[in-house]
Amino acid sequence: MHRPYRDSISVVSDYLLRNAERNDLVYVPGFADREALTFYAGHHVRFCCLLDRNTPLPKEKVAALRAPLYVDENTPDWIVGFGGLARGPLERFAARYEVAARLDVYPYPTQCPELNVHAFTPLDTGNRGVLVLRHLDGEP
Numbered sequence: 001m002h003r004p005y006r007d008s009i010s011v012v013s014d015y016l017l018r019n020a021e022r023n024d025l026v027y028v029p030g031f032a033d034r035e036a037l038t039f040y041a042g043h044h045v046r047f048c049c050l051l052d053r054n055t056p057l058p059k060e061k062v063a064a065l066r067a068p069l070y071v072d073e074n075t076p077d078w079i080v081g082f083g084g085l086a087r088g089p090l091e092r093f094a095a096r097y098e099v100a101a102r103l104d105v106y107p108y109p110t111q112c113p114e115l116n117v118h119a120f121t122p123l124d125t126g127n128r129g130v131l132v133l134r135h136l137d138g139e140p
Contacts, residue, residue, distance in 0.1 A: 008130055009033070011105040012080055013040035015132060019100070020045050020078060025068055027076035029086070036109060037080070048074045079133040083107035100134035 016026065016037070025048040026041075028034035038047055048068035051057065068074040079085065079097060084107075107128050 006105055007109060008082060008103075008105045008107050009036045009040060009109055011103050012082075012130055012132070013037055015101060015103060016041045016078070016080075017044055024077040025049075025074060026078045026080060027071075028080045028082075030082060033080075033082045033109070045078070048076050075135065077135045081131040081133075083128045084131055085133070096136050097133040098136055099131065101130075101132040103130040103132065105129055 012033075016024075020026065020041075022044055024045050026037075026045045027049040028037060028047065034047055034050075046068060049071040051062065051069045052071050055062070062069055075096075078100070107130050
């Protein structure tokens with residue numbers, strides 16, 4: 001078997017596919033985890049809030065995409081934190097979210113093809129795991 005045990009990307013993508021509605025907005029701080037999740041769950045949910053107004057990208061090109069890219073224009077339905085969530089940028093969201101799940105899985109990808117970053121046995125979560133927050137209904 002290629003992956004004989006669970007890794008964080010498969011556990012989170014399975015969770016989103018089971019619990020999120022089609023086209024729900026999902027914010028994942030950290031590009032590496034988000035990009036892998038886009039591959040596995042991107043047909044079901046939409047990843048958002050990737051840019052702020054200081055982005056060097058041309059504003060008209062970003063607008064032409066008609067995607068929920070700006071953090072100040074979109075409210076994610078879900079926030080996923082691999083290894084927890086850092087304080088700071090997420091504090092503006094915190095009051096409007098509840099903990100939906102604490103997934104007991106090692107938070108970082110373990111199935112990399114490179115031998116030095118591939119895990120050959122299950123790893124202890126060390127109480128970090130993956131934290132999933134859900135937007136409270138009725139909150140803007």
